Amino acid sequence: MKVQILSRKLIAPSSPTPPNLKNLKISCFDQLAPPTYVPCVFYYPANGEDHGGNNVERSKKIEKSLAETLALFYPLGGRYIEGNLSIECSDEGAEYLEARVSGSLSQLLEREGFKTEMWSRLVPRVLQPENSPLVTIQINMFECGGVAIGTCVAHRIADAYTVGTFINTWAIACRIGIEKVHCRPSFPFGSLYPPKNIPAITSVDDLISVGAVKKVVRKSFVFKGETISRLKEIATAFDSNQLLKYQPTRVEVVTGLIWMVLIRVARAIHGHLRPSVFGLTVNMRGKTTLTMPEYACGNFINLVIAQFVPNDESKIELHDCVNRVHDAIRSAVEDCAKASSGDELFSLMIKKMREGDEAWRKSEIDAYMVNSWCRLPWYETDFGWGKPSWVHGVDAATSPGTVTLMDTEDGGGIEAFIGLDESSVLLFQQNLDVALTGN
Known part of the structure; x- marks a missing residue:
């Protein structure tokens, strides 16, 4: 099964971040998060539509709704600055890739064993979040018409709750419009729990290794x-x-x-x-x-x-x-x-x-x-x-x-x-x- 990257671009937030929100201090809890990404894959089997033309329209809606969602989750469109323990909310945007996958999505849905090598090709890989996009998205279109959406969100600014909230909000915006979204995210932890001068400690995710x-x-x-x-x-x-x-x-x-x-x-x-x-x-x-x-x-x-x-x-x-x-x-x-x-x-x-x-x-x-x-x-x-x-x-x-x-x-x-x-x-x-x- 071959994954071919067709395009790669940055999707900026649909509206600029206000000047008073341009710099976001991370929290002391963010400091304890590993400098990695939280990668997920969402699988959507074909539903019998004309997927040749449908994928073009589908891609436009995904891009537009992603830009609108990034405006709500404005830090995710910025860049992490390690030396300042902060997110520069620069509106540089999320990385967005489109890929074509040979074969059928049903092959991956037969979970007789972990097909980890294949899975890793369905998400864009970023080793370190510093100066890199905090969100990377890969839209994988299968020959059968199925779609797999691979998402990576920097752990430095997001736990599983944050990742789930962001992706679900994006999906709602794509499905029925950003004006119907009633999630209004906030990023209060940096001010509630400011970063601290703490000694090096093994992160939660690294302890077991x-x-x-x-x-x-x-x-x-x-x-x-x-x-x-x-x-x-x-x-x-x-x-x-x-x-x-x-x-x-x-x-x-x-x-x-x-x-x-x-x-x-x-x-x-x-x-x-x-x-x-x-x-x-x-x-x-x-x-x-x-x-x-x-x-x-x-x-x-x-x-x-x-x-x-x-x-x-x-x-x-x-x-x-x-x-x-x-x-x-x-x-x-x-x-x-x-x-x-x-x-x-x-x-x-x-x-x-x-x-x-x-x-x-x-x-x-x-x-x-x-x-x-x-x-x-x-x-x-x-x-x-x-x-x-x-x-x-x-x-x-x-x-x-x-x-x-x-x-x-x-x-x-x-x-x-x-x-x-x-x-x-x-x-x-x-x-x-x-x-x-x-x-």
């Missing part, structure tokens, strides 16, 4: 809604003396399941249960007492650390891991709610990152990391030719023990992208199959 040298196999596992409901029953009714006193969320159950399986795999490899930590990123919007505008964009996530230390037990069960995940998330949310200032909130984040950094560097501790992209409007991204049939992050699960969770198309299930050491893939599958039967 410390010492990783083995070949990584990326696997995708889909947990349907009915499967998750059954896992909830297993977790909450395992033992009458250890009955969970709450109803776990989908993310807690799937995270707990994956963690339990990884612990069992490590036991099979080493011959005994090993201590482990599981890091999770949590969106802090709506979880603090600090006032902020609706659609506040930027990086505003916290790191949650769940720990498992084996005692005399010979096995680990689902409810054990679900409980630990739930308690860690609840504790982190409670801490966020108690924070009376941005400084306190930032201190909590730094503390958790240092805890994770310390754990990840110990060879006797198994460390894992999960990023949840659930409950974000990925599958609502309708540009006017229907909702996507599949959405995924290109860089999901790049190191052993990393996990990215996304909603399934119907919204009831979860798709987990997991990075595994090549030697543990079969063990993981076998232990997962056993766990799904409730054993």
Whole structure:
């Protein structure tokens, strides 16, 4: 399957950024984000229309609506200035590429295994965001009439919530017009939580890769809604003396399941249960007492650390891991709610990152990391030719023990992208199959 780039240009915002908004300081939370991009691909199968002429009209609407959306999300049309810890909102624009792809989109939608090499060609790759466009878009048109939209947004100014909000707003503008968009994004975190002089610290996304040298196999596992409901029953009714006193969320159950399986795999490899930590990123919007505008964009996530230390037990069960995940998330949310200032909130984040950094560097501790992209409007991204049939992050699960969770198309299930050491893939599958039967 060949990807041929047909054109490359910059799309500037449709209206200039006001002079008083030309310079945007990043926040102390933005400082902790890795200097990488958040790449996603949205797949839209052909719907039977005349796609030869339709693609021309489609491209015009996409470009126009992108320019209008960049005017709303004005920092994304600028450039990051490392030395100033700021975004120069210069209206230079987003990079926009159009590509033609040989073959059928249905080939990529058959997810028997990660086709990561192909996926990486569907998004424009930028290594560092400094002095580069903060947003790059690649429109991939397949011979069959299907379309895949590859997006890359600089992590320095955007977390998953921000990326999802931006792309969904763009889709609405393309489908029904920018005047119908009621999302009015703001970028308040730089003024609410100014950048700080902080010592170098390993970023959240880099923690798990410390010492990783083995070949990584990326696997995708889909947990349907009915499967998750059954896992909830297993977790909450395992033992009458250890009955969970709450109803776990989908993310807690799937995270707990994956963690339990990884612990069992490590036991099979080493011959005994090993201590482990599981890091999770949590969106802090709506979880603090600090006032902020609706659609506040930027990086505003916290790191949650769940720990498992084996005692005399010979096995680990689902409810054990679900409980630990739930308690860690609840504790982190409670801490966020108690924070009376941005400084306190930032201190909590730094503390958790240092805890994770310390754990990840110990060879006797198994460390894992999960990023949840659930409950974000990925599958609502309708540009006017229907909702996507599949959405995924290109860089999901790049190191052993990393996990990215996304909603399934119907919204009831979860798709987990997991990075595994090549030697543990079969063990993981076998232990997962056993766990799904409730054993």
